[in-house]
Amino acid sequence: NAGVTQTPKFQVLKTGQSMTLQCAQDMNHEYMSWYRQDPGMGLRLIHYSVGAGITDQGEVPNGYNVSRSTTEDFPLRLLSAAPSQTSVYFCASSPRPGEQYFGPGTRLTVT
Amino acid sequence: DQQVKQNSPSLSVQEGRISILNCDYTNSMFDYFLWYKKYPAEGPTFLISISSIKDKNEDGRFTVFLNKSAKHLSLHIVPSQPGDSAVYFCAANAGNNRKLIWGLGTSLAVNP
Numbered sequence: 725n726a727g728v729t730q731t732p733k734f735q736v737l738k739t740g741q742s743m744t745l746q747c748a749q750d751m752n753h754e755y756m757s758w759y760r761q762d763p764g765m766g767l768r769l770i771h772y773s774v775g776a777g778i779t780d781q782g783e784v785p786n787g788y789n790v791s792r793s794t795t796e797d798f799p800l801r802l803l804s805a806a807p808s809q810t811s812v813y814f815c816a817s818s819p820r821p822g823e824q825y826f827g828p829g830t831r832l833t834v835t
Numbered sequence: 836d837q838q839v840k841q842n843s844p845s846l847s848v849q850e851g852r853i854s855i856l857n858c859d860y861t862n863s864m865f866d867y868f869l870w871y872k873k874y875p876a877e878g879p880t881f882l883i884s885i886s887s888i889k890d891k892n893e894d895g896r897f898t899v900f901l902n903k904s905a906k907h908l909s910l911h912i913v914p915s916q917p918g919d920s921a922v923y924f925c926a927a928n929a930g931n932n933r934k935l936i937w938g939l940g941t942s943l944a945v946n947p
Contacts, residue, residue, distance in 0.1 A: 821928055824879075826879050
């Protein structure tokens with residue numbers, strides 16, 4: 725099992741550009757989520773999904789879109805990048821309430 | 836309003852000694868608590884958990900204690916090793932809700 729994979733590992737964007745952060749898991753987990761981690765802010769939930777075709781907002785959803793067409797994939801789209809979206813982004817999947825498996829993260833810089 | 840609080844941003848201990856990381860919570864609906872460990876440039880990894888029906892859970896060198904009346908849990912690492920140096924996050928959830936509520940983390944440094 726590869727677990728949770730994320731691409732790219734690093735990305736630099738200019739303000740206003742759009743991009744998609746990829747996330748995939750091969751553990752057949754129904755629940756997947758996206759977090760951002762900023763210094764002093766811990767992990768903040770952006771969006772989550774309880775299964776294919778079902779997504780919902782977390783605590784910081786503005787500026788991000790998600791879709792879940794398959795159980796395996798949960799991409800995160802930045803619509804128009806802003807410097808405030810400079811962060812480290814983690815994708816996670818969960819087999820049961822509570823326990824989550826994280827990907828290695830994507831470090832995004834918006835200039 | 837922080838529902839899960841880790842009041843110590845950092846902790847330094849000597850190799851071989853005990854590390855105690857603390858976590859407080861405010862929501863009495865939380866019934867499952869977890870500790871995650873995070874190394875730089877990696878995602879968090881699950882370490883140990885405890886259900887609210889227990890007051891202690893042990894896994895090797897790691898023990899989590901839960902005091903529900905005080906809404907407090909702690910992670911004990913005995914003996915501490917340099918490889919334990921990482922950021923430790925406390926997290927909680929309620930019922931079947933898979934959304935975790937996270938603390939801000941405590942950075943542990945274990946000195947040889």
